[in-house]
Amino acid sequence: AQKITQTQPGMFVQEKEAVTLDCTYDTSDPSYGLFWYKQPSSGEMIFLIYQGSYDQQNATEGRYSLNFQKARKSANLVISASQLGDSAMYFCAMRRKSGGSNYKLTFGKGTLLTVNP
């Protein structure tokens, strides 16, 4: 069974500093996709970044980068130069690619990030 673990229920960071949100996953599928989503207090789910299991390079999207360590089954999100607007819940998710036709996302429990001024 697939599983996503986010061990940090809450994190604090000073504005303009970098922060790493941890995510480990467990799957026996050889092919999968990893995602990070942001959920502000308003409730919407915002896509941040994607990493395919066969991608050789770590994904980057602006201030977001994904530190993908396949052997350790980790996919940590790094936010550089934190901003007050980054305060939100962050979810790591995984989608299986091989087998079946359902592109279901399995989500972690989330990490609540608070950016202090």
Next chain:
Amino acid sequence: EAQVTQNPRYLITVTGKKLTVTCSQNMNHEYMSWYRQDPGLGLRQIYYSMNVEVTDKGDVPEGYKVSRKEKRNFPLILESPSPNQTSLYFCASSYGTGAGRETQYFGPGTRLLVL
């Protein structure tokens, strides 16, 4: 603007009164899915659809129905809502497969309260 829309955004209803939450996407995505989000349980998939007229159950389908008559629309139907269906509901869509195509984009969410 590429987006997934849901209506209504907020709904208060009573037990047993049928309701429909609409979902529409303008990105020509083949794959659509419904999730519910509950405190302590996270996001769980209700139903999904690979294409028009192709739907299947997710993890928690009991008490829900869906249909996919058009590619852009994927309504969620609660025939006889109960209080345990009080939740935050998300519709999501993606192209389906392939690098850069499997990202699921979410609608703004529908907060449902069943009394």
